[in-house]
């Protein structure tokens with residue numbers, strides 16, 4: 001399961017839970033004898049308190065887990081031994097300083113733009129995004145990624161940049177490190 | 183209750199006229215924009231052939247048109263209910279309408295005559311760097327259109343601000359800050375006033391931010407030597423865009439606070455958690471925007487962390503008190519499921535469910551694989567189409583409720599159709615985002631086309647339902663002489 005699949009699953013479960021709660025409450029929206037509004041409200045407030053606490057605990061847990069290790073590479077220091085690729089976005093093509101990379105060793109992409117904002121997105125051999133960063137005029141974003149699967153990777157633009165935005169594609173090849181099994 | 187706080191919602195002739203203009207214009211524009219949306223979706227689905235320049239013009243018009251119109255319609259919700267508690271000037275409300283229409287004209291001309299297709303976010307420097315597709319003049323006209331609309335909103339907010347201050351002393355007291363830490367909570371303090379106070383604070387700041395960046399871009403358009411810092415402009419634009427669209431939700435939700443209790447028979451009063459929620463959200467809405475810049479790695483990393491954390495917490499308080507409050511309000515209440523009540527409940531579901539994919543995408547490591555895929559239109563259409571629009575429709579049906587028998591076969595059919603079509607439509611976006619289909623693409627790779635086609639079918643169902651609603655509402659509004667909703671509350 002890649003990250004997209006996990007996100008998709010969690011989202012579907014979350015939406016289904018919300019839907020179930022609504023269906024439950026709506027199905028019980030009829031007046032029922034003995035339903036004292038004040039009593040119900042007290043109970044509802046108590047449940048809300050627990051619900052709020054539960055969300056808080058979940059939120060803190062997810063925040064901690066999702067930020068360690070910090071998902072954005074440090075922008076100042078350069079990795080020793082990394083393969084470095086300079087990337088420049090143009091209306092409407094991508095220019096890379098290297099189109100052949102090796103799996104297993106980190107790759108540092110130094111991404112910038114010659115004109116407007118672009119989005120540098122790397123699509124894996126299965127056509128799912130594996131990593132991305134923005135390509136901005138006047139700035140260089142440093143993206144670090146270690147390829148594990150050899151194959152053909154596509155570069156697409158993920159920031160709207162005008163007439164041929166959807167045609168702004170390129171590709172590069174990732175080869176297995178020598179000594180690896182093919 | 184003083185004369186300033188009438189329980190009934192009678193409109194004078196002038197007020198009725200202006201409100202009708204708002205409602206009918208908003209409905210008309212929404213329908214047209216939905217058709218633009220359908221054209222885009224069908225083009226992606228290869229069912230029709232739309233050249234990319236036209237596609238991106240439609241995309242620009244749809245984004246700006248929908249965000250603006252939902253803002254306009256939401257401000258009508260706020261005006262309609264707030265005027266019961268404070269003295270608003272209908273002239274200011276009318277001024278907002280006039281400026282909005284002038285701005286909309288400028289935008290439409292810029293897009294469809296000038297060919298401007300720089301997106302509703304006018305992200306610098308694209309508007310002035312189109313590679314000859316559109317001129318700098320048409321980009322400037324688009325921005326002037328935004329400025330006109332912004333000024334209109336500011337006029338309306340200024341009137342609301344002064345009115346709240348006149349009645350309650352200051353905006354903080356409108357928000358109920360004096361009761362946060364104790365004190366004798368006045369249970370009759372209207373939720374509508376709390377929400378309105380929040381909105382006038384945050385959206386005045388949001389629009390001011392927008393005005394600043396628009397002026398910067400306009401100057402740069404004609405004096406290119408005054409180059410702008412692209413990252414700074416991006417920050418300002420997303421600050422403005424985020425606050426503006428969120429303010430629409432917070433204006434429109436007033437309809438839920440006001441309408442649901444009438445049918446459930448249970449009062450919706452302010453409580454300490456309610457006031458805390460609105461106070462916290464006032465601050466958080468202003469600082470959450472960096473979650474739009476999570477893929478700008480040169481941003482200070484503390485801002486990215488803040489973007490993620492505030493994304494989790496920003497919507498939460500108001501959302502918890504509101505969605506949960508609505509559920510508690512309805513549970514075993516013997517509610518009469520009138521059309522406004524159904525729409526209010528639908529809006530709560532759309533908001534609650536749509537927040538799920540949105541919050542998850544606020545996580546940096548998720549954003550790295552979901553940012554600017556169709557996951558994004560997936561989640562925002564969820565809470566705009568199935569959340570905010572039903573809130574606005576609830577007010578519109580409320581306006582004609584007094585004169586027409588609510589319900590009827592048309593509506594029994596329309597609501598399920600809207601919900602079903604809406605779920606298919608947003609589900610197709612989310613599913614396409616799951617397989618990494620990019621957003622804002624005039625043409626898709628073959629593996630994404632099936633999602634586009636399913637989405638188009640959902641969109642058609644939605645549009646049929648909205649046409650039914652719009653016809654019903656407009657006939658209802660125009661059909662009754664006097665146009666006054668003499669309609670006692672509760």
Ligand code: HEM
Nearest residue numbers: 216219220222223245248252302566567621622623641644
């Ligand atoms: C039947 C109804 C609707 C249809 C068919 C529709 C369709 C679309 C489509 C196809 C896109 C472009 C998706 C892409 O990036 O690939 C889009 C974007 C958008 N829509 Fe809608 N939409 C509908 C309703 C709404 C509503 C009700 C709102 C707001 C209240 C809205 C606001 C937006 C915005 C802000 C964008 C972003 C534009 C951009 O990316 O620049 N839409 N819509």
Ligand SMILES: [Cu+2]
Nearest residue numbers: 157159161165
């Ligand atoms: Cu692009």
